Amino acid sequence: MSLTAKDKKMVKAFWAKVAGKAEDIGCDALSRMLVVYPQTKTYFSHWKDLSPGSAPVRKHGGTIMGGISLAVASIDDISAGLLSLSELHAFQLRVDPANFKILSHNILVVLAVLFPKDFNPEAHVAMDKFLAAVGRALSEKYR
Amino acid sequence: MVQWTDFERATIQSVFEKMDYDDVGPAALSRCLVVYPWTQRYFGNFGNLYNAAAIQGNPMVAAHGKTVLHGLDRAVKNMDDIKATYAELSVLHSEKLHVDPDNFRLLADCLTIVVAARMGAAFTADVQGAFQKFLAVVVSSLGKQYH
Numbered sequence: 001m002s003l004t005a006k007d008k009k010m011v012k013a014f015w016a017k018v019a020g021k022a023e024d025i026g027c028d029a030l031s032r033m034l035v036v037y038p039q040t041k042t043y044f045s046h047w048k049d050l051s052p053g054s055a056p057v058r059k060h061g062g063t064i065m066g067g068i069s070l071a072v073a074s075i076d077d078i079s080a081g082l083l084s085l086s087e088l089h090a091f092q093l094r095v096d097p098a099n100f101k102i103l104s105h106n107i108l109v110v111l112a113v114l115f116p117k118d119f120n121p122e123a124h125v126a127m128d129k130f131l132a133a134v135g136r137a138l139s140e141k142y143r
Numbered sequence: 144m145v146q147w148t149d150f151e152r153a154t155i156q157s158v159f160e161k162m163d164y165d166d167v168g169p170a171a172l173s174r175c176l177v178v179y180p181w182t183q184r185y186f187g188n189f190g191n192l193y194n195a196a197a198i199q200g201n202p203m204v205a206a207h208g209k210t211v212l213h214g215l216d217r218a219v220k221n222m223d224d225i226k227a228t229y230a231e232l233s234v235l236h237s238e239k240l241h242v243d244p245d246n247f248r249l250l251a252d253c254l255t256i257v258v259a260a261r262m263g264a265a266f267t268a269d270v271q272g273a274f275q276k277f278l279a280v281v282v283s284s285l286g287k288q289y290h
Contacts, residue, residue: 035268036275052268105252109259109271116260121177122195124256128178 003129008075010126015072017118018111022069025114026061027053029106037102043095064103071134078137090141097142100135107131145280147222154273158258159219164212167257172208173199175253182246211250218281226284233288244286251278 003011018025031052033040047056067085074081089095108127111119119127176183177195186192189203198204214232221228236242255275259266266274 032268032271036272108256109266112256112259113263113266116263119256119260120195121174121199124174125178 001129001132003075003126003133007126007129010123011072011075011130014118014123014127015069018115019069021114022065023058023062025107025110026063026065026068027058028061028110028113029103030057030061030064032106032109033103036106040099040102043093043099068107068131068134071130071137075130078133079140082134082137086138086140089138094142097135097139100138101132104128104131104135144223145225150269151273151276152222154270155219155222155277158262158270158274159215162212162258163261164209167254167261168208168210168212169199169205170208171250171254171257172211173201173204174257175250176204178253179246179249182249185240185242185246212254215281218277218284222277225280226287229281229284230288233285236285237289244282244289247282247285251275251282254278 034044034050034057035052041050044050044056044060047054049056051057067082070085071078071082079086108119108124108131111127112124176186176192176198183192186204186207189201189207191197191201192204217228218225236244236247255271255278258274259271262270
């Protein structure tokens with residue numbers, strides 16, 4: 001299920017529309033993940049405040065969206081573009097890859113909430129495939 | 144037995160009371176057929192599913208989307224025993240329709256996205272949690288009688 005030329009075009013076009021709200025998207029997606037999938041909180045035991053929209057959540061949501069933005073820019077070779085992030089996740093963060101799917105789902109929910117007209121089924125399938133590709137790239141060096 | 148908080152019960156009743164079934168049902172099923180195209184395997188006799196526009200305009204998809212969404216009514220009315228409520232439907236999906244139960248999860252995800260789009264900011268993290276928990280119980284119950 002690799003990204004077709006049509007998928008890449010759709011992702012770039014859709015990202016151009018939503019990138020202005022990247023920090024909000026990241027903050028909301030992360031907030032939702034921590035509430036709806038409480039097991040994900042285990043990765044953030046070092047944060048003082050895990051409540052939705054808190055300062056560490058907003059900051060980290062922004063960081064994650066920066067990575068997504070990088071992946072969009074590297075869409076023709078996501079693995080190469082995300083190489084250092086991939087190493088970070090493999091050797092330091094060691095986030096169980098199942099969680100990439102969970103966060104991806106929450107990003108899609110936020111896109112639906114914020115962009116109900118633009119996030120149509122074609123945009124949805126392209127973004128779903130894209131986020132899956134990002135997850136794969138991030139877990140590439142795990143073993 | 145599944146434990147529901149007062150918030151979860153109230154949320155599920157409220158979300159479904161406010162839902163426009165004629166809009167959400169077709170939107171959820173057509174989205175599922177577009178986003179997860181392998182699900183089209185169950186709809187060989189539905190005619191033109193050639194592309195997203197065809198799927199979204201297909202009247203058989205729309206009708207079936209409404210049917211499936213109304214299928215959730217029973218669970219909404221019997222939250223304390225969804226497993227028993229869906230035992231027969233589970234047998235139907237397994238023995239007669241031969242639907243891979245993973246498809247229930249895929250459709251549930253699409254329904255979540257559609258409801259999120261319709262409700263906007265009202266679809267808070269807590270509402271999302273309750274809605275997804277409800278759908279997870281439905282999905283599990285529909286797969287229970289497979290053997």
